[in-house]
Amino acid sequence: MMALKDDVVVRVAQRRDVPDMVALLREDSLDPNATDANATDLTSYYEAWDEIMLDPNAEILVLDVDGRLVGVAQLNYMRHLARGGMRRCMIENVRIASAFRNQGLGEVLIENCLDLARARGCTLVQLTSNSQRTDAHRFYQRLGFQASHVGMKLYL
Known part of the structure; x- marks a missing residue:
């Protein structure tokens, strides 16, 4: 745990x-099917949590302000055969509560993600961001991320 200030x-x-x-x-979901806003049964989310926590190459960070959870980011670490078997980190599901945006908290959260990636020996960090999130794209570019690839999805 890293305390940034009180x-x-x-x-x-x-x-x-x-x-x-x-x-x-x-x-903050742009996809109405991504998280059922009306669901009161969180069983599937707890099942996902339990599975994620069993994976030694996954972790989730949260950001608390005055004891209130206002940010989240999921990290997945992986090896690739490309580039000499380099280790990389994929950052997903980054969110900051809307009332807490534009206060530098997203940068604090991402910097902590980068620190964890470095500690795991990663030499590359990548992330995806919905094409509609232009504010998020500017944010990530300001932190040094480059839009170098085109991401695609196929739902099965």
Whole structure:
């Protein structure tokens, strides 16, 4: 856990954080099928949490402000055969509560993600961002990320 100042803390998420993390994803989802905004049964989210936590190459960070969870980011570490078997980190599901945006908290969260990636020996960090999130794209570019690839999805 890294304390940034008295009221802002970035820490590894705990199972008890699942409802707050889901609420952040619901608040900012462009895909109505991504998180059911009306669902009260969080069983599938707890099942996902349990599976993610069993993976030694995955972790989730949360950002607390005055004890309130206001940010989340999921990290997945992987090796590739390309570039000499380099280790890379994929950052996904980054969210900052809308009332807390434009205060530098997203940068604090991403910097902590980058620190963890470096500690794991990663030499590349990548992320995806919905093509409609132009503000997020500017944010990531300001932090040094480059739009170098085109991402595609196929739902099965």
